[in-house]
Each structure stands twice: as C-alpha cells, then as structure tokens.
Amino acid sequence: MKRVVQLGIAAAFLVVAVLALFVGRPGREAQNRVDLAPRPRVANAVGEEATLRNVTKKPIAYTIMPGPGNRVPRTRTLAVAVVDRIATDLPVEISFDNGRRTMTYLIHPGKPYSFRYDESNIIRVYPGSHGREDAADLAPYVPTPLEVVTRMLEIGAVGPNDIVYDLGCGDGRMVIAAAKTRGSHGVGIELDEALLAECRAAAEKEGVGKLVRFLRLDATKARLTDATILLLYLLPESLETLEPVFERDLAPGVRIVSHDYKIPGWDARIVRTEVIPGENGRDHRIILYRMPDKR
Ligand SMILES: C[S@@+](CC[C@H](N)C(=O)[O-])C[C@H]1O[C@@H](n2cnc3c(N)ncnc32)[C@H](O)[C@@H]1O
Structure with a gap:
C-alpha cells in the first residue's frame, strides 16, 4: 500500500512538472520575437539600455545571443538609419554575419553603438556618440591631439x-x-x-x-x-x-x-x-x- 502511495505522489509530480514546462513558456512564435519595442527617447544618456544604429547602406540582420535574462537567441533586421534599443541591465552579446564571417560583440547597457563600414568597407560594430533617433550620429567623441x-x-x-x-x-x-x-x-x-x-x-x-x-x-x-x-x-x-x-x-x-x-x-x-x-x-x-x- 505504501509503495502505491509513493508511486502516486511521484506520478503527480511528473504531471505537474510536464505541465509547468508548457504553461507559462512562450510558444515558438513568441520565442522568436525580439523584445526591442521602442522606448521613449532619452537625450544622450540611454539608461539601462544599449542602442544600435545602422549607419550603413543596407539592412543588417543581427542576433542577440542567449544570456542572463534571455534564454533564446533573438534575431532581428535593422533597417538603414534606424536605431534599435535593447533593454538590459547586463552586457549582451550580439552576433551578425558581415559577409565574410560571423562577428560577435559584447555591448553594454547605457552605451550607444553603430554598425558602420570600416576602411575596407566591411561592416563592424563601433561605439557611437548618442542613441537619439532625432539626430545623426556623426562620430564618437575622440579628441584631435x-x-x-x-x-x-x-x-x-x-x-x-x-x-x-x-x-x-x-x-x-x-x-x-x-x-x-x-x-x-x-x-x-x-x-x-x-x-x-x-x-x-x-x-x-x-x-x-x-x-x-x-x-x-x-x-x-x-x-x-x-x-x-x-x-x-x-x-x-x-x-x-x-x-x-x-x-x-x-x-x-x-x-x-x-x-x-x-x-x-x-x-x-x-x-x-x-x-x-x-x-x-x-x-x-x-x-x-x-x-x-x-x-
Ligand atoms: C571625433 S569627435 C571630434 C571632436 C573635436 N572636433 C576634435 O576634433 O577634438 C566627434 C564629436 O561629434 C559629436 N557629434 C556626433 N554626432 C553629432 C551631431 N549630430 N551633431 C553635433 N555633434 C555631434 C560627438 O559628440 C563628438 O564629440
């Protein structure tokens, strides 16, 4: 009899565990959705978010890699001249294919970044100067000697x-x-x-x-x-x-x-x-x- 009760309790736990895996877990479509909803703009300082701007001449598909706070990779395409805002309290790894290889970057909350061409016309991620949508980001602050x-x-x-x-x-x-x-x-x-x-x-x-x-x-x-x-x-x-x-x-x-x-x-x-x-x-x-x- 004791054995039957034990088996019953174990079966009940199993059912609850399996249910818990599905209930409260996003469906496949939601998992692939990037949570980058635009936030109200904050001049210059961008608080606990990183901004990514596309200063190139073509749309760029990039992926936010899994890490603390996000369990699945999230991919999105950033149109030309558009700024994405990534809400995060922690550094986030992003990756994209620049046509030659997959590049990964760690981007930090509170900082602006831009996809730009390097001197060989290869797209890379560089620090930006601000994350404002209403102004061009002409260059990060680097003083002339x-x-x-x-x-x-x-x-x-x-x-x-x-x-x-x-x-x-x-x-x-x-x-x-x-x-x-x-x-x-x-x-x-x-x-x-x-x-x-x-x-x-x-x-x-x-x-x-x-x-x-x-x-x-x-x-x-x-x-x-x-x-x-x-x-x-x-x-x-x-x-x-x-x-x-x-x-x-x-x-x-x-x-x-x-x-x-x-x-x-x-x-x-x-x-x-x-x-x-x-x-x-x-x-x-x-x-x-x-x-x-x-x-
Ligand atoms: C490379 S630094 C040059 C600073 C200075 N001219 C020098 O040579 O020492 C570029 C500067 O442009 C500023 N900047 C970027 N986008 C701007 C914009 N749309 N309007 C005005 N200034 C901007 C940045 O904040 C940064 O200070």
Whole structure:
C-alpha cells in the first residue's frame, strides 16, 4: 500500500512538472520575437539600455545571443538609419554575419553603438556618440591631439578675419585654439551637454569667451553661411551626410580642413594633404579643401 502511495505522489509530480514546462513558456512564435519595442527617447544618456544604429547602406540582420535574462537567441533586421534599443541591465552579446564571417560583440547597457563600414568597407560594430533617433550620429567623441590641431590651423591659414566652425566640436579645442592663437571667431556645434559645459569653461579659462560660442545642435541641421573655414574630425559617411549642407551654405573659397577622413567624391577639390606621425605609429592625415566658384 505504501509503495502505491509513493508511486502516486511521484506520478503527480511528473504531471505537474510536464505541465509547468508548457504553461507559462512562450510558444515558438513568441520565442522568436525580439523584445526591442521602442522606448521613449532619452537625450544622450540611454539608461539601462544599449542602442544600435545602422549607419550603413543596407539592412543588417543581427542576433542577440542567449544570456542572463534571455534564454533564446533573438534575431532581428535593422533597417538603414534606424536605431534599435535593447533593454538590459547586463552586457549582451550580439552576433551578425558581415559577409565574410560571423562577428560577435559584447555591448553594454547605457552605451550607444553603430554598425558602420570600416576602411575596407566591411561592416563592424563601433561605439557611437548618442542613441537619439532625432539626430545623426556623426562620430564618437575622440579628441584631435593638440599638435594636430595646431597643424590644421597652419594648413588652413586661419587668421583674425576667419569665422571657424567645428561640427561635432567635442571639448571645443579647435575653435578655442583658433581664437587663442590666431584671433579668429569660432562656433562649436555639439550635441553632448557635458562636452558643451567643458567647451564653455575652457573658453573662459583661455580668455576667448567673447570670440567663440557653442551651440547644442545636430550639426546636420546647422546653418553655416557665415563660416569662412570648417575644422572637422568626423567619419567619412558623416562627411558624406553633411556634403549637401556644405554645398548649400559655403561660399566659394571657404576652406575645409579635415582630420584623417576625406569627403567622399571631393578629391578634385583637395588643395593639400599632409601626414603627421603620431604616437604608437598612428599617423594623422590632414586634408585641405577649398569650395569652388559657383557655376
Ligand atoms: C571625433 S569627435 C571630434 C571632436 C573635436 N572636433 C576634435 O576634433 O577634438 C566627434 C564629436 O561629434 C559629436 N557629434 C556626433 N554626432 C553629432 C551631431 N549630430 N551633431 C553635433 N555633434 C555631434 C560627438 O559628440 C563628438 O564629440
């Protein structure tokens, strides 16, 4: 009799366990659904979520790998120029096939990332500058070394009559150096509020607060009609994005001095290129352009 009771209890447990496996477990369709519902946008800081932006020219299928908090791989296709938001408290592994091999990346909550082309036209994931849907991500914050800034000012022949613009000005070093060493006026455009605070503090500290101003603005929406020279450190696809703004606003003769990256399709406008050896064998390229006469 005792044996029968034991068998009965064991059978009951088995039934409950099997039921538990199916009840409360998502069906196949739900398992494959990616939980990336857009959240309300938060400027710059993105809290406990990572953002992934597609800055390439084609849709990208990528997979969020299983990990704490998600038991099954979740695949989705990110359309061109779209930003995905991945809610997570922990680093998440993502993978995608870049046409040559499967790449995996660990992406971290609170950080923006972008799918971009590398110099060999292969798509990779890079850190971004912000996760906003309403603004272009032109480049993550990487400051130009001061000796390169000095050479850019020399190559651009910046003088006291110039109005210097830096689109994506970071800590403002380019327009501040131009004002301090060459007496020019300057406008720095930046989205990151913390960097803008650094710009304003540095301009005061360097005694050029009256010569320069800093604007919190998406550089793709800026008016550049009073610029006489642009000093830029942006990625090639961002220079390509800005090209219509240059064509619309810049007068003949305006100079553009670009650190490292060329403006796609503008080789005929290059006036000069110089390579400066940097630390750790990393060279810096400076490219000078001049806007042509209007046809
Ligand atoms: C590579 S850093 C260059 C900083 C500075 N020009 C220098 O050379 O030291 C690019 C900067 O562009 C800013 N940025 C990115 N997208 C932007 C946008 N849409 N509008 C304005 N600034 C942007 C980033 O926050 C970052 O500070």
